[in-house]
Amino acid sequence: MNTVAPHLANVLSRSPNFHLDQVTTLGGRCRGRLIHCTFEAHTVDIPPLDEVVLLAANQYRLKRALFDFGWGFRDHFSSHPHPLHLFPAGNAYRWLKDGFADVTLLALSATDLAALLDELGHRNPNDGLWELSQRGFANPMIYQALTQFMQQASADSPQILVDSYCTVIANELARQWNTRAPAGPAVRKLPSAQLARLIDHIKEQLAQDLSLDDLAAQTGLTKYHFMRCFKASTGRSPLQYVTELRVAQARRLLETTALTMEVVARQSGFSNAEHLARVFGKATGLSPRAYRTALGGVRAPRRH
Incomplete structure (x- = not known):
């Protein structure tokens, strides 16, 4: 047994x-x-x-x-x-x-x-x-x-x-x-067109649970080499970049909608309101509720 x-x-x-x-x-x-x-x-x-x-x-x-x-x-x-x-x-x-x-x-x-x-x-x-x-x-x-x-x-x-x-x-x-296989290609920036497509992909999938495997697959690189090339291209790690986009999306939703915290979390790529509050607070110094309150409530959507 x-x-x-x-x-x-x-x-x-x-x-x-x-x-x-x-x-x-x-x-x-x-x-x-x-x-x-x-x-x-x-x-x-x-x-x-x-x-x-x-x-x-x-x-x-x-x-x-x-x-x-x-x-x-x-x-x-x-x-x-x-x-x-x-x-x-x-x-x-x-x-x-x-x-x-x-x-x-x-x-x-x-x-x-x-x-x-x-x-x-x-x-x-x-x-x-x-x-x-x-x-x-x-x-x-x-x-x-x-x-x-x-x-x-x-x-x-x-x-x-x-x-x-x-x-x-x-x-x-x-x-x-110290038993690394033969070295791979040197760290380089991702080609501008490839980086643009990758960022579009991240933004389109921002509400999904993105994985490093998925992002690396968009470039054909191994995960570790992708992480290094991405940082060379953007100045941020993939994790930092995705987190910043998610916090920015949450801010837009808090500013322009009356959506509940759970919905704001899901539409911004966070697993739940608690996860949103933890990451948002670290990034802005305010909880999502305090951020919305500081704005005086929900703003009307901007017209372009």
């Missing part, structure tokens, strides 16, 4: 040593979970998982970080302010920490991560992941991306947000073990 491997969040939630502050389920191209938690000194046993786990230390107050992958405890401690630790899928392991820590954990489907690494052109991902698991390591770009991902992700995150962060983190992990 087949049994489903547990998720890391389930395992940690059953341990009295862990305080899980936030668990965000990720869907779409890269399935998994983002976990923010704290713990004191402890030992924990992790059964075989179908997830590759990346641990980023936001704060460490310990002198040892011992991990046992089946051949006894070995010290993986790193003195870097924000060390990273990696745990491959399919293998039981234990860790022992001798002090307090505040950490962010990214647990991604091993199958999804392998497919993404293959698409990005990285060889022997299983060997590379095992290589990284042998010691704590530092990578400020991964740490920054994971921290931002934790801050921005939610259960209703659009596909393009999850795709973008997972792509950057996966690519940087592969660079860390």
